[in-house]
Amino acid sequence: MxxxxxxxxxxxxxxxxxxxxxxxxxxxxxxxxxxxxxxxxxxxxxxxxxxxxxxxxxxxxxxxxxxxxxxxxxxxxxxxxxxxxxxxxxLNAVEHRSTFANKALFNVRFAPYLGREWIDVRTANDDELSAFLARHSRVIAKVADSLGGDGIEAFTSADVSEVAAFRAARIANRQVLLEEFLTQHPEMSRLNDSSVNTLRIVTYLDDAGTVHTLARVLKMGNGGDVDNFSDGGMYTMLDADGVAHYAAFDGAGGVYTVHPRSGTSIVGFAVPQWDAVQALVEKLAREVPDIRYVGWDVAITPSGAAVIEGNYNTGVFQLKPSATGVREGLLPVYRAAIGF
Incomplete structure (x- = not known):
């Protein structure tokens, strides 16, 4: 560019x-x-x-x-x-942004990479919803057009006594998307078991079709249902091999070399199935070539990597100088890849 x-x-x-x-x-x-x-x-x-x-x-x-x-x-x-x-x-064409801004549209477009079952409660009838809940002991309800984890809520299926009332309540709360709660890899659960701890991989697809990775982020929850930074979560950066070398920090400025809930060391943590993550992101980045700059949220399951969502207007992640001693951000990496 x-x-x-x-x-x-x-x-x-x-x-x-x-x-x-x-x-x-x-x-x-x-x-x-x-x-x-x-x-x-x-x-x-x-x-x-x-x-x-x-x-x-x-x-x-x-x-x-x-x-x-x-x-x-x-x-x-x-x-x-x-x-x-x-x-x-x-970098991202207006006519294709809705595919990423709406989680229901994203799930349809990226169905082969989701690694989980989902249902839209607006179109599913009560029998279909009942069968979905019977197949999954825990589910996640999402607002289709929310940002930063807003409106995400976890439910235990056994606690749903009236399917019709549950469906009506989800629609009233705009939580129209219901997804199977992913079982994360035991190594990821060792960090924090209250949420699925995900990766944010920011990519840029250049004119020649080469995928550039601009940022690799390890996100962790801290007792809540989600790992979002804006909702009590924390993050640190990963190297090209998926290893964390620095402390994580949260939105209140708290710094953590070990996770406060689990006691697991964040410094030195190696993301499992890293090769699968990189292979998945290469495919994702080429799926909608008119959306060239994306932050992908990826979960690690026992059977491989699965995409949670793609953010066409991604948040920004960098190391915290006072926690790491690193006083340089990622703008040079972005410029080298994108050319601005």
Whole structure:
């Protein structure tokens, strides 16, 4: 992709951001940073606003990646959420985004790679739903167009006494997608058994049809039904062999070298069936070639890798400098692959 992200995009983003600025969140995050760093809150607040202008840094980005400790040169190495959004809008064709934005459409399109049974309660009758629940002891209900794990809820099938009432409640809550609860690989369960702990693999498909892996992320739950960072989960980065070398961190700034629930070491953890993960992602990235920039959520089951969903406007993941000592982000990796 020739050229750059462009000042036009940046200006439009800044105008939109100024109109929708979350002052409460700005004050909250600035207060947390000021308290932990000893720096004046006003200084942190002004620097957060400057970073938003100069580096297109979201407030949560500033907090997560310790921007208050970084030099301007170091800050320029980080891919931020606004920059990632520019890439998604430029690289992913509008007419194909709905396939990824709607989980029901995604499940239809990527059926061979799901590794699980699912049902749409809007179209299934009560007998079909009853049979589905009889086949699966635990199920996951999802809002088809939700983001960040919102609306996801786990149910034990034996607790469903009235199928019609259960179906009506799911529709009322917009949880129209019902999926078999995946059994994760024992090694992944050893990290945290409350949720399926997944991988986020961010890929870019270039003009020659080569798949570039931009980021490899190990996500873990921490007692909840999901492993999402925005819902109490944590993450760390993986190397090209699927091994974690650094501590994980969560959205509140907590840092973990071992998982707080299981006591399993995160540092040194090797993802099982890594070759299967890479083979799956190669196939996924080529399935819809007009969607070139995707963050894939992949689960590891005892029988192999399975895709959970694809995010055409993927979140951004990088190491936390204060937890790892690594003060460089992944923007150089993105630029080398994409060419902006």
């Amino acid at each position: 020739a050229g750059s992200l462009g000042w036009g995009n940046r200006l439009r983003y800044l105008v939109k951001r100024a109109r929708a600025i979350d002052t409460a969140n700005l004050r909250r995050l600035a207060g947390l940073i000021a308290a932990s760093s000893g720096r004046p809150r006003l200084f942190i607040t002004l620097d957060m606003l400057w970073a938003a202008v100069r580096h297109e840094t979201a407030f949560q980005d500033y907090f997560d990646w310790d921007f208050h400790t970084l030099t301007s040169r170091e800050r320029r190495t980080f891919i931020t959420h606004p920059k990632s959004n520019h890439l998604a809008l430029r």
